[in-house]
Amino acid sequence: MTAAAPVAPAPTAAAATDLAPHELRILVAVDRERGFSAAAKVLGLTQSAVSHSIHGTERKVGAVLFERGRKGATPTAAGTAAAAHARRVLRLLDTLAAEARGAEQGTVAGPLRIAAFRSAALYLLPPVLERLTARHPGIEPEVHVVRELGAGTAGEVAEGHADVGIATMGASSPVPAGLIGDVLIEEPYSLVHPAGHPAPRSLPLVDWHENCGSYTRQWWAGQDWIPKATVLTEDDGAVLSMVSRGLGMAIMPALSLNEAPDGIEITDLGPDRPTRSVGYITTPELASSVSVRALIRELRAARQ
Amino acid sequence: MTAAAPVAPAPTAAAATDLAPHELRILVAVDRERGFSAAAKVLGLTQSAVSHSIHGTERKVGAVLFERGRKGATPTAAGTAAAAHARRVLRLLDTLAAEARGAEQGTVAGPLRIAAFRSAALYLLPPVLERLTARHPGIEPEVHVVRELGAGTAGEVAEGHADVGIATMGASSPVPAGLIGDVLIEEPYSLVHPAGHPAPRSLPLVDWHENCGSYTRQWWAGQDWIPKATVLTEDDGAVLSMVSRGLGMAIMPALSLNEAPDGIEITDLGPDRPTRSVGYITTPELASSVSVRALIRELRAARQ
């Protein structure tokens, strides 16, 4: 019974496959800073530590995560995917502690990162968040305005930058693969034009980048009226500004019309008007988190 | 730039708040087993290690997670919430590695880890892998022979040790939960016995561990012939060897008969013969990877 037996120090070798939180943080930092040295500086570590850590991570994952070059490190496809997951894991670790503390006190607390496109952040979220924080004072919502281009708000959620996304959803792709969500409201498009204009339909159509034409394209196809010209602006706020100055007319969803200035007339397009769906998106693992569920409940209640 | 800085050994104290994977595993085990000692036994650890770990976890989380009592440990509300999150974190950590590998293979090539039972690895995979590597020279298949006991090849896939598993599938449980797959071939069992034996059915039945009797049990139930004795051997190779030496007869699937030595006679069991299904199993994440899809395509093509 002395120290004779070495008492197998590591009976299971399978444990060597999971990544520790510090490894995840290093992975995320390298992905963000695009370099080992830069990541080391941000983390307060040595470049050597980062190099060793990434090396070990690549061994455990079984894939090359970064392309090392003279100008730093650029993530491979595997590295990008791994960093996205790492952000989600770290986020979930944060909520674990926050919600465990909340469960002890019977409250709901912790940060809640929301990605939303501009008009949703300005006109849809404020009343919702007001009621949410009134009901759960511990929740700290944080809204990031994201342009609904490319992956958009859903991309922010998938990559672990946000917990919940407010997104426009085409009928074709309701929710991206690997995420979950639902439609909250279906809002109509209306015609907006300078007030008192004699022939608004003769003006050029003003559109903006985020307004993926697919929502209105089908409607246009059924119209015998085709605008002579189309002007593309930066965002829906700029569209309204142009219309109010008499420079054109536009087809805009209801959310964007909350900020309609004077000098603008809004015309309903009738029963066949185009619509777009606005919904929420989150990850499967966060969907069961208390704060996310509380937010979704308020969103649903607000849609009426 | 000299050694002016005191080189603080622990510059950040915030790192002390996140939970390592092994702590999460212990947390989940205690929640499931309702006791420190029971969890320790399951994890192959000491009760002391579990106690220390939970203590540290509670300190990091900032809440009491378990109510210690005479009959073990029962989770508090905070403990239940924490354990639920811990399970999600562990699952996300698993998918991290799997999806990173999948993303890497999405490019062109990479290692492809296949878990297969013995006879599949010896007689089913070689021609398939030959065509696969001929078509995709970048793919490096790596076959692990796994005994089809317990979780078997599906377990290897579920635990992230393999990308694709070749498994025998009972009609009852086609594919384990959380994994996806499909049946490739349905192969018949045949009677094998020493060549020229006057009364082969009077010999003892030779069976082997992996041959989960469930496939043939139903067939036996419909037979009026019940073997006098059953001998259990290590694997199907040993069964064939015993039969060839006249020590018994056996009911074996076609795949195992590829290596039939001389002195063995194979008899078809007729239209009501028992069959077993052999299929592939993979994870949803990897199912979309190029190499895995390429392998499955070749497997399907080979089944004819």
Add this chain to the structure above:
DNA sequence: TGCTTCTATGAGGGCCCTTCATGGACCGGG
């Protein structure tokens, strides 16, 4: 009162992460 079965706690050892030194590779300028 023993026996059994829980958990708690302190001391010590080994693993692993980090730092410290290097070194190699590459680029641009004098």
Add this chain to the structure above:
DNA sequence: CCCGGTCCATGAAGGGCCCTCATAGAAGCA
């Protein structure tokens, strides 16, 4: 051309952390 600058890689040494080994305390049961 070489030299300084910027990357990352690598091997060796140190320290923190986690685990095991003891041992103790507490509670139920015969």
